[in-house]
Amino acid sequence: MISLRFTIRSAYSSLRANRVRSGLTILGIVIGITAIMLIVSIGGGAQALILDQVGGLGADTIVLRPGRLPKGPTDLAQTLFSDSLKVRDVDALARKENVPDLVSYAPVVFLSEPVSYGGQVTHPSVMGWSAQFMVDATRATFAEGGPFGEDEIKSDAAVAIIGDKARKDLFGDEPANNKFIRIKGKNFRITGVLSPGNAGIFNVDNMVLLPYTTARVYLSGKDNYQEVMLRVGDPANVERSVEDIKRAMRELHNITDPAKDDFYVETQQGAIAQITTILSVLTAFLSAVVAISLVVGGIGVMNVMLVSVTERTREIGLRKAIGARSKDILLQFLFEATLLTLFGGLIGVTLGAMFGFVAAKILAQSLAVDWTYTFPLQATLIGLLVSGGVGLVFGGYPAWKASRKSPIEALRYE
Amino acid sequence: MALIDTRGIEMTYEKGGAETKALRGVTLKIEKGEFLAVVGPSGSGKSTLLQILGLLDIQTAGAYELEGKDTSALTEDELAQLRNKKFGFIFQSFNLLARTSVLENVKLPLAYSSVQSRTWNSLATKVIDVVGLSHRLTHEPNQLSGGERQRVAIARALVNDPEVIFADEPTGNLDTASGRAVMDLLERLHHEGHTVILITHDRMLAKRAHRAIVIKDGAIVWDGRATDIPEY
Structure with a gap:
């Protein structure tokens, strides 16, 4: 050979x-x-x-939204204007017996309000959320100050974090930390200014973030949230917790037929x-x-x-x-x-x-x-x-x- | 037992529907150690006979025994193996591999043999020395003269220490001096015990062999001492 x-x-x-x-x-x-x-x-x-x-939100994060998972334009409209995710629902879900694996949660309130400082007015995206969730999800960093904490959320504190564009619109080149901005007639103390640029795929430049409690009580005045994010500690708990959330929500809303759910759940794993x-x-x-x-x-x-x-x-x-x-x-x-x-x-x-x-x-x-x-x-x-x-x-x-x-x-x- | 023994060998080619008989019943015995010249005019069938004797082609009729063994039933692979082991070929046009050194050209038959590769270099350099080209080991064919190229081809034919050396018009492309040197080499190989079969149309050259056969129109018309070759 x-x-x-x-x-x-x-x-x-x-x-x-x-x-x-x-x-x-x-x-x-x-x-x-x-x-x-x-x-x-x-x-x-x-x-x-x-x-x-x-995945920045965490693979153990579950998002609960009112309405139905949008499959077409009609669904989308229904979801956007749905108010079926009530404060009492979130309070109930926060209880151990309903979702045993729940570690933390953060409801979201979207608002469309002008923000002013002195004579300056701007129209940023105003959002009620948890500062910690925002930082975790977007990896945003601060040019001045830092995020507000759980205490401010619990006490409906009038505090805010602002993005770089909002800061420039309102303060020019001046530092903004600890100054007070005005939204819907109420003063909010700035605890942090975000660094300019995108944080991940999120544009945080034109954002004003408030505690979700404060945003709901003082600004939206309604008893519902647009969504709520729930963390269950471990990606392995997600599947079980989704079932827990669905069961609890159906009980709270007296739903016997799952086809008639007035809420839907999304997981990061699904999105990934x-x-x-x-x-x-x-x-x-x-x-x-x-x-x-x-x-x-x-x-x-x-x-x-x-x-x-x-x-x-x-x-x-x-x-x-x-x-x-x-x-x-x-x-x-x-x-x-x-x-x-x-x-x-x-x-x-x-x-x-x-x-x-x-x-x-x-x-x-x-x-x-x-x-x-x-x-x-x-x-x-x-x-x-x-x-x-x-x-x-x-x-x-x-x-x-x-x-x-x-x-x-x-x-x-x- | 003769080394080569053919009986009634015929070779018929078909070209464009017409049959051409290149050999017509060639019966020939060649003993081990003979120096045989096959002579004849152009187109007489000399080369066809060499191809059959060299197992490069199979006759269309008749029998060919090599060392007493019938060759007609051998497979292509067995024929290749026999050619590699028993035969060495020297062609008129040298057939060296271009852009390949003298050493590599000479080693080529060893690559298709069962000889251990670690001995290839020493075997090749030995035969290159025999043909007097030790100083040309790394040269490529285009750097050599015609005579030198033919000596490389002879070294390549020798490297497997074959039983029979077939030389088909080996001096055809050489000047007189180089041709004489090649013939001297063939004579020397014969003296060393190799069987040499020389195909030539040159009577004078054939006379340096010991025995000669004359082929005409595909048949042997004369067989005798090389010095007595008649006109054809």
Whole structure:
């Protein structure tokens, strides 16, 4: 049996002998593998970023909303104007016997009120929430002061956190901390000013955040919330707690038929699973499109290998005359094609990794987000396997043709 | 038992529906250690006979026994193995691998043999020394003269220590001096015990062999001492 080392070495030296041709032949493979690496790398970065930000709320977070899970425009309107999530519901859910795993919760109140300071007026997004939940979810940092705490929430304190745009609109270049802003005729002391820029995917620049208690009692004046976030300590508790919440809500609202629920529950896990699926499908689709370039590259390899077999007919004849069997010739040409495409794959993987890294840097800078680059190891292995496979598949026919040549006819070839 | 024993070998080619008989009943015995010249005019069937004797092709009729063994039932792989082990080929056009060093060219038959790869270099350098090209080991064919290239081809034919050396017009592409050097080498190999079968259309060259056969129209028309070759 002919030695593997010899076969690889002969394949290598015959490829080296035609460097320019070999280089041009593998261009298609290089481009294909580079593109796949780039897509997977950017897709992976996007997925990591989105999951990080969605997951910022915590995988143990459950969101309870009034109305029905919107499936169309009518549902959406119903959900937006639904007031079925009452204060007493939240109070009931906060009790241990209803949701045993509950660790903390934060209802949300959305308001549309102008905010003023002195003669200056601005129209930010006013929101009643928990400052701690906001910080956890958005990873926001403070330029001045800090978040208000649980005590302020419990005591319906008139305190607020403001974003950078709201600060500029109201205070210009002056510091804003501990100053009082006015909303709906009531004064709120500023405990913190958020750092400018996006916090994750959330734009917090134009935000004014109040304790949800204060917002509801003094500003909305209603006995309902737009949503409530509940944390259950461990992602493993989510499923059980969702059932607890649903059961408690149905009891509170006297609902016997789940189809008539006037509330719906969303979990971070669900959202994460959805996003992961969408991004995976997108990445797979783009990779499939790029795979076409690999097929085109493969056809190029086949074409060049067929030319090479014809050119080297006398060499094939000589090898057979001195003892090469058909399968030795087959292996030799197969190795040549595979080595060629594998080399193309290797270049593609390297270029793809490099471009992916540069793309991550550019995206991080231009989108002002924390875009992390992770080396796509799986794509690398798949890229190398696929490029080797392209060599085997598209080098197969030329290699078979070479192996079928009769020594006499091959030696006679001019 | 003769080394090579053929009985009534025929070779018929079909081209464009017409049949051409290249060999018509060749019966020939070649003993071990002989230096045989096969002569005849162009198109007489000399090369076809070499191809059959060298197991590069199979006759369409007749029998060929190599060391008493019938070769007609051998598979392609078995034929390849026999060619590798028993035969060495020298062609008119050298057939060296381009852009491949002298050493690598000579090692080529070893790659298809069962010889351990760690001995390849020493075996190859030994035969390259025999043909007087030790100073050209790393040179590539395009850096060599015609005579040197043919000597590389001879070294390649020798590297597996074959029983029979087939030389098909080995001096056809060489000048007189180089041709003489190649013939000297073949004579030396014969003296060292190799069976040499030389195909040539040159009567003078054939006279350096011990025995000669004349082929005409695919049949042996004369068989005798090389020095007595008649006009054909």
